[in-house]
Amino acid sequence: MNISHQEVTVFLLSISVLLFLARFLGEMFNKIKQPSIIGEIFAGILLGPTLLGNIFPEIHAYLFPKTGAVPIAMEGITTLAVVMLLIVSGLEVNLSLIVRQTKTAFFTSTFGMVIPFILGFVPCYYFPHFFGIAPDSERVLLFALFMGTALSISALPVIARTLMDMNLLKSEMGMIIIASAIVNDLFGWVIFSFILGMMGGKKDGIGFEQQLMWIFGFLVFMFLILRKVIDKALPFIQKTFSYPGSILNFIFILGFLAAALTEYVGIHAIFGAFIAGVIIGDSSHLREKTREIIHQFVTNIFAPLFFISIGLKVDFVANFDLPVVLIVLVLAFAGKVIGAGLGARLGGMNLMESLAIGFGMNSRGAMEIILGLLALQAGLIQESVFVALVIMALLTSMLSAPAMGYFLNLSKRKSRLQDILTHKNIFILDAESSGDVLSTLAAKAAKDTGLSQEFILQELLDREKLLPTGIANGLAIPHAKLKITFPVVLLAVLKKPVDFKASDNIPASVVVLIISPGDESELYLNLLAETVTKLGDPDRVEAIAACKTTEEAAHLIKSFTA
Amino acid sequence: MEKLFRKIGLAVTFSPNGKSLIRETLRIHKIYGSEVAFMHVGAKNNEAESKLRTLIDETLYPDKLAYSLNFISGEPSKAIIKKGKELNLDLLLIGALEKETPLKFYLGSVARNIMRDAPFNVLTFTKPIPNRVSFHNVIVSISYDDLGEKAVGISKMIMKSEGETKLTYVRDFSIPALASVVIDAGSTQVTENARKEFYNHEKEKMRWFTRESGIKSDDVEFAVLYGKQGWEVLNYAKEIEADLLILPMKSKRTSIFDRIFMHDVEFILEELPSNTLLIKK
Numbered sequence: 130m131n132i133s134h135q136e137v138t139v140f141l142l143s144i145s146v147l148l149f150l151a152r153f154l155g156e157m158f159n160k161i162k163q164p165s166i167i168g169e170i171f172a173g174i175l176l177g178p179t180l181l182g183n184i185f186p187e188i189h190a191y192l193f194p195k196t197g198a199v200p201i202a203m204e205g206i207t208t209l210a211v212v213m214l215l216i217v218s219g220l221e222v223n224l225s226l227i228v229r230q231t232k233t234a235f236f237t238s239t240f241g242m243v244i245p246f247i248l249g250f251v252p253c254y255y256f257p258h259f260f261g262i263a264p265d266s267e268r269v270l271l272f273a274l275f276m277g278t279a280l281s282i283s284a285l286p287v288i289a290r291t292l293m294d295m296n297l298l299k300s301e302m303g304m305i306i307i308a309s310a311i312v313n314d315l316f317g318w319v320i321f322s323f324i325l326g327m328m329g330g331k332k333d334g335i336g337f338e339q340q341l342m343w344i345f346g347f348l349v350f351m352f353l354i355l356r357k358v359i360d361k362a363l364p365f366i367q368k369t370f371s372y373p374g375s376i377l378n379f380i381f382i383l384g385f386l387a388a389a390l391t392e393y394v395g396i397h398a399i400f401g402a403f404i405a406g407v408i409i410g411d412s413s414h415l416r417e418k419t420r421e422i423i424h425q426f427v428t429n430i431f432a433p434l435f436f437i438s439i440g441l442k443v444d445f446v447a448n449f450d451l452p453v454v455l456i457v458l459v460l461a462f463a464g465k466v467i468g469a470g471l472g473a474r475l476g477g478m479n480l481m482e483s484l485a486i487g488f489g490m491n492s493r494g495a496m497e498i499i500l501g502l503l504a505l506q507a508g509l510i511q512e513s514v515f516v517a518l519v520i521m522a523l524l525t526s527m528l529s530a531p532a533m534g535y536f537l538n539l540s541k542r543k544s545r546l547q548d549i550l551t552h553k554n555i556f557i558l559d560a561e562s563s564g565d566v567l568s569t570l571a572a573k574a575a576k577d578t579g580l581s582q583e584f585i586l587q588e589l590l591d592r593e594k595l596l597p598t599g600i601a602n603g604l605a606i607p608h609a610k611l612k613i614t615f616p617v618v619l620l621a622v623l624k625k626p627v628d629f630k631a632s633d634n635i636p637a638s639v640v641v642l643i644i645s646p647g648d649e650s651e652l653y654l655n656l657l658a659e660t661v662t663k664l665g666d667p668d669r670v671e672a673i674a675a676c677k678t679t680e681e682a683a684h685l686i687k688s689f690t691a
Numbered sequence: 692m693e694k695l696f697r698k699i700g701l702a703v704t705f706s707p708n709g710k711s712l713i714r715e716t717l718r719i720h721k722i723y724g725s726e727v728a729f730m731h732v733g734a735k736n737n738e739a740e741s742k743l744r745t746l747i748d749e750t751l752y753p754d755k756l757a758y759s760l761n762f763i764s765g766e767p768s769k770a771i772i773k774k775g776k777e778l779n780l781d782l783l784l785i786g787a788l789e790k791e792t793p794l795k796f797y798l799g800s801v802a803r804n805i806m807r808d809a810p811f812n813v814l815t816f817t818k819p820i821p822n823r824v825s826f827h828n829v830i831v832s833i834s835y836d837d838l839g840e841k842a843v844g845i846s847k848m849i850m851k852s853e854g855e856t857k858l859t860y861v862r863d864f865s866i867p868a869l870a871s872v873v874i875d876a877g878s879t880q881v882t883e884n885a886r887k888e889f890y891n892h893e894k895e896k897m898r899w900f901t902r903e904s905g906i907k908s909d910d911v912e913f914a915v916l917y918g919k920q921g922w923e924v925l926n927y928a929k930e931i932e933a934d935l936l937i938l939p940m941k942s943k944r945t946s947i948f949d950r951i952f953m954h955d956v957e958f959i960l961e962e963l964p965s966n967t968l969l970i971k972k
Contacts, residue, residue, distance in 0.1 A: 223867045225919065225954030289868035299866055299889050307867045353951070413922040413958070417886075420870035421879050596902060651835045658895035662888070 132198040140199050143192045144206075144434070150176060151433035162294060164287050164526050166495050169433045170519065173440020182444070193441055207438045210431035211499055212402045215318070216384035217427045218496070219406020220420055221285055222311050230308045233476030237469050238309035241490050242281045242316060244468025248460045250277035260453060261511035268509065274324050275509050279501065279518060280464045282317035283310040284494030284526065291492060291530045296545055296691070301651070302482065306489040309469065314496065315407070319344075321500055322391070322400030328507055343394045348404065351387070356408040359383070363414040373422050380409055380423065399503065436495070439502055439519065443512055450513040457517040461525060465491040481540035488532035497522035542615045544652055546659040547690040549618045550641075552683040557676070558621040563593075563629050563637075567607055570619050570642040577617045578644065585611070585644065599631030602667040603674060606660055608643040610653055616645040618656060622673060622682050638674035639664070663690050695848045696782040696812070699725040702732070702771050703743060708786045711819035713750040716784055718823055719814075720756060722852050727758040728778050732770055735762035750821075768804035775811055781972075782812045789817045790962045797950050803960055806969055810942050813969045818934075825853040826935040826966075830914075832924045833862040833897055838939035842970040843904045846937050850910075859931070860906075862897045863916040863923035864889070890915050921958035928964035940969045 132140075154168030154175075174180060182189040194200060230238070254273035257264055262272050288310050292298040298307075326340050366375050384405040391401030409415060470487030478486060501518035504510045510518075543549045556573070560566045571586040578585070588609040592598065599605045603626060619642040626636035641660050645653035664670065669689055676682035701716045703709060713729075720727050731743055743760060761778070763770040775783050787802035796803065806813055831846045833839055843860070850858050866889060872882050894915045898908055916923035928936045940956050949957050959967065 217871075221868050221871045224952045226867055228948055228952045229954050285868050286871040289872050293869075293872050293885060298869065298872075298885070299892070304867070311867065411952075413919045417870060417917065421882060424870055425879065595905060596907075650840075654835055654896040654899050655892075657899045658892050661895050662891050 132202070136198045139192065139194065140202050143199070143203070146192060147172070147176065147434060147437045148430070151437045155433065162530070164290065164494055166287070166432075166436055166498070167523050167527065169436035170440055170498070170523065172433075173437040174445050175440070176437070177440040177442070178444040179440065179446050203438065206431075207435050208398075210427075210435035211503070212385065212388045212398055213381070213427045213431050214435065214495070214499060215388075215399045215402040216380065216406040216409075217424055218285070218314065218318075219403040219408075220410035220415075220423065222315050222407045222410060223308075224407065224411045226308050227312055227315070230312070231305070231476075233473060233478060234305045234308040234312075236472035236476035237305055237486060237490070238312035238472070240472030240475070241283075241309050241465060241469030241487075242313050244471065245280040245461070245464030246277035248277075248464040248468075249280035250274065252456070252460065253277070259456070260514050271324055271328060272509060275321070275504050278317055278320045278324065279497060279504070280461050281313060281468075282321075282493065282496050282500060283313045283465075283490050284492050284496040284522070285310045285314055287492040287494035287526045288489060288529070291489065291526075291533070295530060295533060296547065297533075300544055300655075302478075302486060302489075302544070305473065305476075305478075306486055309472075309486075309490060313490070317496075317500075318400070318403045321503075322397050322403075324509070325397040325503065325507055326395055326400070328509065340395060344396060344400075347391065347394075347396070347401070351404050351408050356411060359409055360412045360414060363409075363412050367414070367416070373419055376419050377423060377426070380419075383409065397503070399499075432495070436498065439498060442502075443505075443515060445516055445519075448512040448516045450517065453513050454517040454520055457514070457521050458524065461493065461521045462491065465525075479540060479542055481536045482542065485533045485536040485540070488529055488536065491532075492526045492529040493522040494526045495522075497525075544616075544655065545690075546618065546656060546663065547687065549616055549656070550620055550686060550690060552679065554618060555620045555679045555683050555686065556622070557624065557679060557682070558640075559624045560621075560627055561625075563605070563627050564590075566621060566623065566627060566637075566640050567593075567642075570607070570621060570640070573619055574617050574642060574644055578611070578613045580611060580613065585609070589642075597630035599629030599637055600661060600665060601631050601633045601635065602665065603631075603635050603638040603670045604661075604665050605629035605631065605637035605640045606643060606657060607640065608645070608653070608657060610645050610647040610650075613644065613646050616643065616649075616652060616656060618643050618660075620673075620682070620686065622676050626674075639670050659690070695723045695845060695852075696725045698728065698778065698780050699723075699782045699784060700728045700730055700775055700778060700780045701784045702767075703729045703747065704731075704786075705746065706786065708816070708819050709746070710750045711821045712784060712786050712816060713747055714821040715816060715819050715823060717751055717754055717756060719782070719784070721754075725782070727756060728761060728780065729758055730761045730763055730771060730774050732763055732765075732767045734764065767801045768799075768808070771801075771805055772809050775809060780811045782814055783809060784814045784816065786819060787815045787817055787963060789964075796961060797947060806940075806960060806967075807945055808942065809969075810971060812971050815963060815967045815969070817963045817966055819966075826856055828857050828859075828931060828933045829853075829935045829937065830859045830861050830924075830928055830931070830933045831937040832939065833860050833900060834939045835896070835900060836939070838941065838970050839900070840904060841972075842937050842939045843901055843906065845968070845970060847904060847906060849935075849937075857912070858910070859912040859914055859933075860897055860901055861914045861916065861924055861927055862893055863918060863920050863927075864893055865918055865920065886917060890917060919954075919958070921953075921955040925958050925962060925964050933965045935966050935968060936964060937968045937970060940971055942971050 150172040151169040154172045155165030158168035159165050250273045253276040257269045262268055292303045297303040366379055384402050387401035387405035388398035392398035466487035469490035470483040473483040473486040498519055501515045505515045558569060567589050568586055572582045574585050575582040589607050592609050598607045621640045623638050626638040629637040643656050673682055673685055699719055701712055761774055763774045785802055785805055791800050831842055846858060850856050869882055894913060897913055916927055
């Protein structure tokens with residue numbers, strides 16, 4: 130089949146329009162701290178049958194013809210995009226993090242997967258007609274399995290971005306959420322590929338045992354043999370051939386080959402792509418820069434085309450079924466928040482932290498949409514269910530950050546300086562000596578901790594004897610680890626600087642007192658380090674020291690620590 | 692000098708490195724005044740004991756040392772660990788190859804098994820030398836826990852006792868999924884800035900951590916490495932040609948999965964970059 134000049138023109142024109150609008154709306158959503166994928170999907174809805182097709186059907190038909198070579202070419206591009214997205218997704222699966230995950234991460238990932246799976250599976254298995262599937266249909270089991278999987282998956286990139294925006298990516302909580310999301314993704318995609326394989330197998334006459342054998346054989350080969358080969362090959366390629374071109378080619382060649390292989394044997398292509406990404410990403414030799422280049426390449430060109438294509442395929446208005454949307458939303462929120470939250474609680478986090486983790490894990494984002502579209506294409510779900518899944522993916526992603534912030538605020542055990550060092554903990558002091566400052570701050574800390582002022586003061590003075598806590602540039606950080614359950618940070622702006630024996634001999638004009646639970650070494654260090662990196666700059670110390678009121682100081686400190 | 696290692700042990704063999712290891716033991720005994728216990732895996736009889744004592748005494752000559760000699764039997768790594776526990780060792784010295792054959796590594800060699808399972812500190816020599824004066828280039832891998840604190844404390848005493856020693860504290864860390872943030876940020880600058888901020892934060896943490904043990908920043912160096920934990924320290928130690936790596940290591944039951952999907956200290960056990968002191972208690 131030849132493609133005409135006219136079709137080439139339309140194809141290129143439609144790609145340009147799609148990319149332009151996807152980028153434009155993606156950037157707009159980014160500006161309001163929302164994932165760009167939301168803008169990309171909206172772009173699809175605007176250009177698709179939902180809006181453009183209804184208002185200007187001629188333009189829609191011209192740009193996105195339903196017959197001829199153009200739709201085939203577009204289908205090719207979206208297939209390529211989804212395979213690439215899965216390679217990229219796999220790259221971020223950190224196998225060593227899974228092997229050495231902490232007790233909390235283990236419980237969070239396990240419950241964050243099992244409970245949503247059960248909540249997805251049970252209603253869909255017993256009430257399939259509600260989702261447009263006949264109860265006597267042979268698809269019921271596969272559909273219920275799919276819904277269980279769809280509700281148990283998380284979207285790592287959206288979660289990572291949310292955590293970074295909230296200054297939590299490097300925190301204990303951030304690590305728990307990321308490790309759990311990685312586990313959920315890994316198992317989610319494996320189970321989903323298996324479901325698609327079972328569907329394909331039925332069509333192609335491949336038995337269940339044979340499917341299982343292929344999957345097992347493929348995993349053993351990829352993880353035990355090819356992973357080691359790649360680990361040896363990457364440094365050789367990086368050294369011998371041009372960088373980053375050669376390594377990008379290598380990764381995509383391998384990803385496409387694995388995808389082709391799994392597609393050929395009846396397991397879906399995404400499975401091969403994802404596992405190829407996992408084993409490449411596991412190599413210690415894969416540079417961080419390479420990962421970023423791949424992410425940029427895929428997510429700036431191919432991902433928008435994929436996400437915008439969703440709106441082109443489905444009429445969101447015609448297929449909007451409120452009861453289905455509501456039930457999917459309830460099951461999704463309940464499953465993840467209860468499941469991951471319960472896991473975190475069993476793993477030792479407090480109630481508010483557990484709820485924050487539950488909402489953190491609740492982001493479904495791009496992964497859910499890819500999963501949904503593949504299921505739609507495979508005939509596993511109806512369009513109304515797909516629309517519900519897209520809405521759920523968008524809402525869970527949008528609500529994740531505000532909900533996490535809300536519950537973290539309610540938690541007594543705060544770990545970020547910005548949450549601990551609030552207005553009520555900032556003072557303007559008139560003191561004559563470091564002893565005066567410590568005594569006054571110890572009295573204020575005594576109120577928060579329930580310990581006596583004398584005891585706190587003695588601990589602070591003992592610590593001063595080991596090494597003075599005057600840092601530099603007029604900042605002093607007296608500190609102590611005590612038997613308390615949550616940290617206390619107080620900041621004093623001194624009207625007259627006093628000597629804290631800093632190495633640069635500059636007397637302290639800003640004193641930050643840190644008292645931390647004795648059994649939480651890392652929290653203690655985090656607070657000390659965060660104080661120095663965020664407040665220790667000479668200009669910042671000077672600016673804080675110049676504040677005349679606590680309100681003024683609190684406002685300034687908030688801007689520095691956020 | 693304070694007795695950093697009150698009681699030390701050495702598994703003696705007739706291997707080429709055996710004599711150098713005996714001399715290394717003597718050196719540690721001289722610095723820390725440690726009590727010394729030699730162990731040998733094999734049947735005890737007069738001939739074997741006499742042969743071993745001759746080997747030890749001749750190797751120590753012209754120095755003399757009061758030591759105990761313990762014959763043990765059974766699977767070597769288990770027997771050595773069991774005896775070490777009975778003797779209440781603070782430190783066990785062993786010789787080890789830099790790299791084992793893959794099969795031996797996965798199944799576990801005597802040295803690797805001891806390193807993994809011993810509940811006491813283990814000093815592994817890949818390059819024992821008979822007349823060592825001091826360790827010149829020591830690096831300490833930092834972990835923010837009790838063992839990490841002990842490692843810093845021990846490094847401080849080693850620096851005092853070894854004389855001209857360059858001491859570097861190293862912290863390797865990574866943020867999983869950081870690269871994927873570019874998906875939504877749309878700019879590598881955002882992740883680059885975040886990485887720099889994390890890097891500075893980690894360096895500051897390390898300074899505080901050592902400072903709390905009384906280490907003055909001017910006397911030592913600090914290195915923060917971004918990448919897989921364990922793997923980065925391994926490569927850094929090789930790159931700067933360290934002659935001693937001090938590594939906090941929890942005694943935790945590991946499985947073959949930990950070796951297949953390598954992480955943390957397993958990278959170092961796969962390829963010892965230098966003599967390695969594992970801090971376990």
